[in-house]
Amino acid sequence: MRILEGQGVTKYFGGLAAVSDVDFHVDQGEILGLIGPNGAGKTTLFNLISAALPISSGEIRFKVQKLNGLKPHQICQMGVSRTFQETKVFGNMPVLQNVLVGAFFGTPTRVSGAAAAREPAQSLEFVGLSALSATPIKDLTLVDQKRVEVARALATKPELLLLDELMAGLNPAEVSEAMELVTKIRDTGITIFMVEHVMKAIMGICERIMVLHHGEKIAEGTPHEVVANETVIEIYLGEEAHAGS
Amino acid sequence: MRQSSRYTLERRPMLEVSNLDVFYGKSQALRGVSLRVDEGEIVALVGANGAGKTTLLNTVSGLLRPASGSVEFLGKRIDRLAPHKIMKLGICQIPEGRKLFSDMTVGENLEMGAYSSEAKKRKEETLEQVYQVFPVLKVRRKQSARKLSGGEGQMVAIGRGLMSNPRLCMFDEPSYGLAPKLFLEVLEVVKRLRKQGITILLVEQNVRNTLEVADRAYVIENGQIVLEGTSKDLLQNEQIKTAYLGI
């Protein structure tokens, strides 16, 4: 079943189309990768799905419900949660409270104070950050802050999770850990849609990949199909040999 | 396992860091760090997040003051100098996470890089060179820097650093947020810069590609240098690759 579907999705900034007539879908339970050169429109597409930006034309549906015209907080409560390319954590709170916000406000149904209070410890443990719960989040490294964002998004009990460049800045060992985490998340029943530049992760865990270039979808398929695509090599990968490192 | 680097007579040390101790408040970020970059080299510094890579670069630039140890540039001690003076001596740092002037256009950001009077004289020429390397920046030169995508911003940050006509260029994770092809192009730029006589210190997480470009590399862990050697040696040693480089 298609958990997320977009038809003719278009976004204009002035006269420039950042996203142009894109059709896409995400199947429930899959890990779908989104790659493309810098400025191709990947984060813009995420912003359209989460309603951070209004769509210019086209339609996006989450489990048959149209998302057009809805506000970000409504979309979150419906079951779509996300992280951000430039981490948007609540800098005035400790780690635990950051996750608590997600637990209190983002769930599909209203939760009691007691139930919400139990949630952050679970999510933080899931992402491996229990030791840092009391730390003010501004004292964390950027990489750890990103993981808190993941815990925060998980606390909203999503069905679909949008990850925006989770692996940026990670060394190879850390990338492997993050790949395990993402797979673990999917195994709990959450569908994943991820923007990434780290090819090791894309090749390693994505079942399908979609490629954007100048706002248009230029390729789609299994990792091996996409990586062998000549246009993708030319505009994005640069060298065949290094896809997968 | 520490190999001592050979000191070749043809190259003189451009940057020499000796026994650096740096603290953030009460916690020690760097312990006894020593590192050398010879003229004309490309040296890589790799390590996990929070290991101290950015701290080291910030100390060399003068943004942080060491508690003990020294930093020498072309034989002259710089660890007590103010950052803008260090920059005038010919060191440029291309910071992690872009740090652009978001209220200015792409072109203005680049021009801000040519701040010293010597760099100002060659501004037009250098600007053309930067546009050759990153043609999309020429297209977007009148656009506000705020509107750029993550990777485009990275390109501007690198271009801006190059505008100061440095002798030593320190890159802090240039691959961050860049498409693979673009990062490979950045590495090509790094090689070209070396041909022009610029020395490079490259802090990176994308280890494999970086080692193929760098002459030597240091591995830092928990604020200490734990490994040092030529790229060739490091890439050939399977144990090192798994234990320290994670590949």
Add this chain to the structure above:
Amino acid sequence: MSTHRKPLLVGFLVLILILIVTLPLYARESDVRVLTTVLMYVVLAVSWAMFSGTTGYMSLAPAAFFGLGIYTMALLQKELPFFLIIPIGGLVAFAFALLIGLVTLRLRGIYFAIFTFGLVVFMTEIIQYLETRLYNRHGWDITPIDSEILLYTIFGLVVVTVLAAYFIRRSRYGLALLSIGGNEEAAEHMGINTTRTKVLIFAISSAFMGAAGVITAPSLIYVNANIAFSLFYSFMPILMAVFGGMGQLYGQIVGALIFGYLEKTLRAQLYSYFMLGFGIILVAVILFLPNGIAGLVPMLQDRLGRVIRRLRKGGQGEPHANT
């Protein structure tokens, strides 16, 4: 807070409350009036911080809502009993703030601040205009009310405001407010209806300011638009809350008490020196105590703790730390 400190604090508070409540019995009338004004400042500072201290939107509008309260009293003083006018004043301010908030809380940062500043100026002008056209008058005389009654009334409002601030802070709603202050876009994406949340707290805080205006009016005797909507009533609460420490409720209260008392007592006597001293203190606080007076408490605790540890360690040196 350690277990033996809490009863001490409560006891201390009760003592203060008793002193305040019995003040008219042993103090002069002028002192009663001073305390009444100081307590008015407490209401303004705490209610301002309720909105601006949490969401991060800098509002210069307190004078607008305070002034509305004053004018509500001026217009209704002959029609209705005093104690009924107080909640009405609060309601008028609430409704006005709701409207303003819905229209302007989309403005970011500094634009919102400038707008609220302009709002106060605008209110002054338009009320003055309506006054002369519709009522053919300049200002209003307010029938004085017994200073004891005013003291107890404003004290009651202080209690209500502080309790409201305290419970909001600890509630789910308070967490939503802090999130908006932390990162508004992220707050929206985590399920918070930021528009509704912001506008509501803006209106609630304004209600307290309006009520304070009603209670203050009788002590002013004569009011006009310039007096009622004086920007002074916008700047003072901000300074007091910043001085006292915006993050903590007790900081806002302490800041208002100290500042308010200094302002009331010293201004009349030593005007120019007072303003000079005021400015110097303010600059010093901003430079050395970024978290206000309330920031002193953890600082002192930290210093004290370190001194105690060093005494215990005796000869053992700590590693030489510098940045």
